[in-house]
Amino acid sequence: MTDVIVAEDLRRRYSGGYDAVNGISFAVPRGEVFALLGTNGAGKTSTVELLEGLAAPSGGTVHVLGHDPYRERAVVRPRIGVMLQEGGFPSDLTVAETVRMWAGCTTGARPAGEALAAVGLGSRERVRIKQLSGGERRRLDLALALLGRPEVLFLDEPTTGLDAEGRRDTWDLVRALRDEGTTVVLTTHYLEEAESLADRLAIMHRGRIVLSGTPAEVTAARPARIRFTLPEGVEPGRLPLALKAAAVGVPPRRSSGGGRRVEIRTYELQEALGELLGWAREAGVRLDGLDARSATLEEAFLEIASRTDDFRTDDLETVR
Incomplete structure (x- = not known):
């Protein structure tokens, strides 16, 4: 059995x-x-x-x-x-x-x-x-x-x-x-x-x-995150087009040093990180506080815990 x-x-x-x-x-x-x-x-x-x-x-x-x-x-x-x-x-x-x-x-x-x-x-x-x-x-x-x-x-x-x-x-x-x-x-x-x-x-x-x-x-059902701080005077609008599109919900705040804090969410972590580092190297931009990580179980759990609506039958997944 x-x-x-x-x-x-x-x-x-x-x-x-x-x-x-x-x-x-x-x-x-x-x-x-x-x-x-x-x-x-x-x-x-x-x-x-x-x-x-x-x-x-x-x-x-x-x-x-x-x-x-x-x-x-x-x-x-x-x-x-x-x-x-x-x-x-x-x-x-x-x-x-x-x-x-x-x-x-x-x-x-x-x-x-x-x-x-x-x-x-x-x-x-x-x-x-x-x-x-x-x-x-x-x-x-x-x-x-x-x-x-x-x-x-x-x-x-x-x-x-x-x-x-x-x-x-x-x-x-x-x-x-x-x-x-x-x-x-x-x-x-x-x-x-x-x-x-x-x-x-x-x-x-x-x-x-x-x-x-x-x-x-x-x-894997949730996007990975890349976080970093752009130097003062460098706005997120200078990021490559694909990364700008992924930088959704960036907090409108600046770091203590005057730079802009950016968060990018992506399902293709390796590709996005490679593109970001290549852009930074070519543009001569230093990315302070660079942190890249996959989604966590805690994020998936908290998303479910925050739901207040009833689930449809097709929302359910049988464990096999």
């Missing part, structure tokens, strides 16, 4: 007629990190709960490892790991006691020390839960999700509260799990995290998937 998660026309309606998940379809192959993104209320947590078997869909179907995760929960549950957005642990237990307690409810649990070492808590076994920092509690959440050596791992905001080092360590662990064949479904508000980890991603808005693909495919 290539796809370990398959959702077709998946829906989840709450009392009062609110459609949190409004007919989404996607598939996740084995050994892939798949990121599900969206603003608060977009429907990503409701979607993940359906995948985890915590609720039954109001419509459509979902299969995890070839089974209905809600109706066949007893079959699916031992083969998945779940890291919730927030765990609840008995505050007076030590870290080791908590892991051993959880292991007693887990099929084929790995040794407690192995799970704690994987998340960097090997030296904190005797510390009580109430003495852990917020970041250390997130590490413990992850250790418990890994106890059963899951084939599919659900991570809901896994690095919230972690410092930069802890976040990078978690990223390395997720990559290692993927390389071993674990399928990872990730939700996160850190777009850098999704861009770094995800093989593919989907952005949800109002219960629907509105953009999907690899991070590179998602960002």
Whole structure:
């Protein structure tokens, strides 16, 4: 079986007629990190709960490892790991006691020390839960999700509260799990995290998937940017015709040195940058603060988040 998660026309309606998940379809192959993104209320947590078997869909179907995760929960549950957005642990237990307690409810649990070492808590076994920092509690959440050596791992905001080092360590662990064949479904508000980890991603808005693909495919749908400052006395009108046409929405302001700040947006970054540098060389113009970069996932995300209109059916993209 290539796809370990398959959702077709998946829906989840709450009392009062609110459609949190409004007919989404996607598939996740084995050994892939798949990121599900969206603003608060977009429907990503409701979607993940359906995948985890915590609720039954109001419509459509979902299969995890070839089974209905809600109706066949007893079959699916031992083969998945779940890291919730927030765990609840008995505050007076030590870290080791908590892991051993959880292991007693887990099929084929790995040794407690192995799970704690994987998340960097090997030296904190005797510390009580109430003495852990917020970041250390997130590490413990992850250790418990890994106890059963899951084939599919659900991570809901896994690095919230972690410092930069802890976040990078978690990223390395997720990559290692993927390389071993674990399928990872990730939700996160850190777009850098999704861009770094995800093989593919989907952005949800109002219960629907509105953009999907690899991070590179998602960002390629937006123009790259070239920014620079022209010297005083050199106006943007002197730029080559093609670049003048691309310099749309240039802020009408000048730099502190009196020069004109220019922004060019283009889908052909290499060609536009080459033309700009060639013109500057021939004209003897110095481009201060020159910065050229491709579009970012954050830009694509914020554009979607800012939309207030309803999407048509043909706006939607199925993840495949």
